[in-house]
Amino acid sequence: MMSDDNTLAPLTFKLPAWMLKKINEMVDNDEYTTKAELIRDAIQRLIDWELSIPSVNED
Secondary structure, X not given: OOOOOOOOOOOOXXXXXXHHHHHHHHHHOOOXXXXXXXXXXXXXXXXXXXXXXXXXXXX
């Protein structure tokens, strides 16, 4: 089920403890205001990077 662009959908996943430690450090150092903000930014950057690969955009 798809939602509109303004609705946030919950997502649950597991990650290694070292990643969570790094995420917490980045939030503690005010690089991001929340873990959720950091994760959303990371996902958006990954999507943008993937879409910049010519072979991904071939019709």
